[in-house]
Amino acid sequence: NAGVTQTPKFRVLKTGQSMTLLCAQDMNHEYMYWYRQDPGMGLRLIHYSVGEGTTAKGEVPDGYNVSRLKKQNFLLGLESAAPSQTSVYFCASSTGTRLNTEAFFGQGTRLTVV
Amino acid sequence: KQEVTQIPAALSVPEGENLVLNCSFTDSAIYNLQWFRQDPGKGLTSLLLIQSSQREQTSGRLNASLDKSSGRSTLYIAASQPGDSATYLCAVYSGYSTLTFGKGTMLLVSP
Numbered sequence: 001n002a003g004v005t006q007t008p009k010f011r012v013l014k015t016g017q018s019m020t021l022l023c024a025q026d027m028n029h030e031y032m033y034w035y036r037q038d039p040g041m042g043l044r045l046i047h048y049s050v051g052e053g054t055t056a057k058g059e060v061p062d063g064y065n066v067s068r069l070k071k072q073n074f075l076l077g078l079e080s081a082a083p084s085q086t087s088v089y090f091c092a093s094s095t096g097t098r099l100n101t102e103a104f105f106g107q108g109t110r111l112t113v114v
Numbered sequence: 115k116q117e118v119t120q121i122p123a124a125l126s127v128p129e130g131e132n133l134v135l136n137c138s139f140t141d142s143a144i145y146n147l148q149w150f151r152q153d154p155g156k157g158l159t160s161l162l163l164i165q166s167s168q169r170e171q172t173s174g175r176l177n178a179s180l181d182k183s184s185g186r187s188t189l190y191i192a193a194s195q196p197g198d199s200a201t202y203l204c205a206v207y208s209g210y211s212t213l214t215f216g217k218g219t220m221l222l223v224s225p
Contacts, residue, residue: 033213042217043203058212090157092213101146103205103213105158 002026006091006106013081013113021076021109023091031096032074033058033103034066036087043090049074050096081113116141116208120216127194128224135189135219137204142182145207149178149189152201152218161202162189194223 007022023032034046035058045058049068063085065077074093078085088110094103117140127133137147146165150158162171162178164187170179175192191198201218208214 035215040217043205043215045212045214048212092158101207102160102163103148104160105150107157 004091004093004104004106006089006109008109009107010110011112013078013111015081015083015113017081019078019081019111021078021089021091021111023074023076023093023106025072025074025091025093025104027093027104028071029093029095029104030071031094031101032068033092033094034064034074034076035090035092036060037090037108038087046076046089083113085111086113087111116144116206116214118204118206118214118216120202120204120219122219123217124220124222126222126224129194129196131194131223133191133194133221135191135202135204135221137187137189137216139185139187139206139214141208142185143208144182147178147180147187147207148205148213149176149187150203150205152203154200158203191221194221196223196225199223 004025033048035043037043044060047066052071055066067075088108091106092103094101119138121136148163149161164171164180177190180187201220203218204216205213
């Protein structure tokens with residue numbers, strides 16, 4: 001029972017490079033989320049998706065793009081990495097139904113931009 | 115905009131104490147509230163989910179309560195153990211089922 005799996009777990013990028021973070025869930029959840037966690041700032045929502053083919057902006061979307069081509073996958077792209085994007089990135093999924101929605105998180109991707 | 119505050123930011127207690135972690139939110143129009151645990155360098159582990167129609171949930175030594183009208187939730191940990199040392203995060207569901215997090219309470223339980 002894998003739950004939510006993030007790839008890669010660690011990455012170092014040079015300023016200006018691009019990369020894609022992959023999130024995969026095997027719980028048939030409709031909703032998927034990308035958060036970043038920074039010291040003193042807590043977890044902040046970057047983008048989210050309410051179903052296959054949909055995406056929406058969260059609190060801190062600038063500098064990131066996302067795609068949800070398949071229900072089980074949610075990709076987060078950094079087009080031109082900046083040192084301010086050094087952070088730990090977490091993916092989550094949930095059923096999205098208002099009564100019973102419960103979020104499950106991946107183990108995180110630690111990204112350093114130098 | 116929903117804002118979630120957790121008090122205290124850090125807490126240090128001796129083993130065996132009962133303790134209460136507090137969470138408050140500004141917009142009472144929430145669907146659910148979820149408590150998580152995060153160990154250093156790790157992901158988030160769900161502890162308890164309280165639906166908006168419920169007042170409390172219990173799991174082992176953990177009990178979480180919810181008072182929507184006052185915008186508050188508490189997490190009660192009974193007979194604390196060193197293994198309880200972690201950061202505890204409170205998150206509320208509102209709007210389009212997006213989660214808004216507090217900054218967490220860092221708990222240290224000493225033997």
